[in-house]
Amino acid sequence: MGSLLGLCLGKAPTSSQLFLFFALGTDVQPGEEMEVIVEETISVRECLKIMLEKSGQPGDMWHLRKMDWCYEAGEPLCEDATLKELKICSGDTLLLIEGKLPPRGFLKVPMWWYRPPGPSGQWASQDLPSHAAPQVSSRQAVPTRGAPGHVPLEVSLLYLGDVEISEEATLRELKSQSVLIWHVLHAMVRAMALPFASGLAVQSPALLRAWAMESKRPSRLLRTNGCRLKEYKLGRRTEICLEPLQKEENLGPQDVLLRTQLRIPGERTYGPAEDLVWDTARGWTAGSLRQSVANFYSLPVEKIEIAKYFPEKFEWLPISSWNQQITKRKKKKQDTLQGGPYYLKDGDTIGIKNLLLDDDDDFSTVRDDIGKENQRQLGLGRKKSREALRAQSSDVFSNAGTPTRSRGPEASLSIHVGSFR
Template structure:
């Protein structure tokens, strides 16, 4: 039994870190009913770390490998040991720590730093990711091409392929926002075109210039970087708009995980710090569909109020303000939230009216948001939704119902495995006497 150890087992049947031999049950956080496995191999010493690791950023449960290393080992030595154990050739690999949502987190850039200095603990999962890290002071930025129309079947099959490239048949400006599908809110397709290694002291314009030189974009005659919008990529969708071409990348605080997508424009654009870029779509009455999307630049110098935005949208579409209704679209929920512009809040202390800011709850308005527009002269329906929204909500409902059923079945299985419930003791009466304090 000298070459064996005890390892806790979680509810999913996964073996956790071995329990050190000198630990008490309290130190090992073992409770009544905990499951333990008697496994081959010695438990790590107090100066060692027991780590899980996997290859790639797409982790499948049960595919993790295990390794025991000294906590004083540098990242470079840990990387070599993991490469040897996994049988991977070459030196173009780096380590990343898995974040709280089980995705690849920040890379371990300081290869000379020890695992202890980087606060790596037993039980952590490290990811072996292909690709050499850029030298200090440089960024390796994956570049995506931003499309706003419905992708073809060929594009759909290549959206996750690193060799994908935009179609070259439409010429420059083919990705105008006016090409968005008319029967649904804006659909976004991000197509990977390659990586750019660039200094943190370079400007956003430098990044755009280097991205244009990538082979998949070589056929596009881009007049200047001002004809490209740059967005960060968040949850596989455009996130933050990078608006100032002459600003340094260091000032944007992109980090080493940031990916950037580029959107081609028909004309130069120079957005100010108070300008907000919105995608507006006019609702087709009685059809529950929307016209192609149009970009609207909203100057918020007068405040982030619904009334101001409503006036801007009405002027943009040449409609009377009182006959214009707008709503923000939440694609993850398939819901539209009306922005009436009529909600006013009276503060008791200042005794004056104050309009709610669209930056705060529940709107959280930002660059790139979809705004539905309704002409009340021809469309009196209060609903902003589409048939696609109905289908999306129904699918979410079915998924939630299935998850609830599976959790219920798991609770039933757990309770049956633990045996019958303990009988409750007899109930006793309780009397409370309150004294008189008069």
């Protein structure tokens, strides 16, 4: 009683068949999905062929991904596996994505060039020309710009291309293939006589630092050049960016690479970012980090304040000796910057304030103010949209004429709990 049934054209699928939706690309709009009925025992390759024929797409340079619960494309589906083995169910939506999957045991890794801001980053401080990237790929250079006066937190990325490589290959071999692509790009840039061409040369793969990316930002540092790619567990959606170095580095498992920025006294901005290698052999403590920062900048440890930057929130969290006055039992459990609230890792930005010249408690910048205001406006817009949708839904139900069930009178509720003493 009360169920809604839909009458659809075509013969109903049998118990061994699946009714699936599919669409082209990842930007799927409501009503653009197509439908197909296939046997659950067919392979993903056969299902892909059927969907390409029904959608009228030529060629075979496509692969399938399943739409996940948040309406985004998931991991690519293995073409040799059957739909039943992958637990594809009736009603699922599959996405036809351009690009053929690499053979089993191979990875197709999107590679980016990353130049952090600072004195050595000659073209990170300016926008890349829009006509440079299309000659290399359909993707454009992606400069992430901040407000004027906040250069250290900019990120500049240039897409190099996709590298197809075996999972058994080492990180050094991946860097070598990327350098070959980069030399081609460098030659093209020099031929175009662009002003930043002199800062693009790479002499050796050993002068490259590799990062796994998340949300178009360097996230996880890939340390050992001789380590095989499969040991990093990159996955099929991982993107990697390469950062040029002035000299070779050999980071150990106990070393943490941090971006440090010295705040300019009297101004809400920072100087150029510098790399600090923090040895955590003595523990991930606030005191150890403060001492390392003080030694790096030749400042008294009691005359500095440090804070970690959270770019997604535009906030700075001071790292102080907040746990010195608690009991030893709690200190042993809490005195680690790996856990909350800091979750310190490679690539994090650390702001340093020299108390000899600046005793202000504020670490924020003008860019942070702008970012927070944009987030607030975005939140207000979403709230208004939800309220409008809620009001529209209530109007629909109120005009539907559905009889409402009258509620009985409210009565008090008493709960008696027995004594177990």
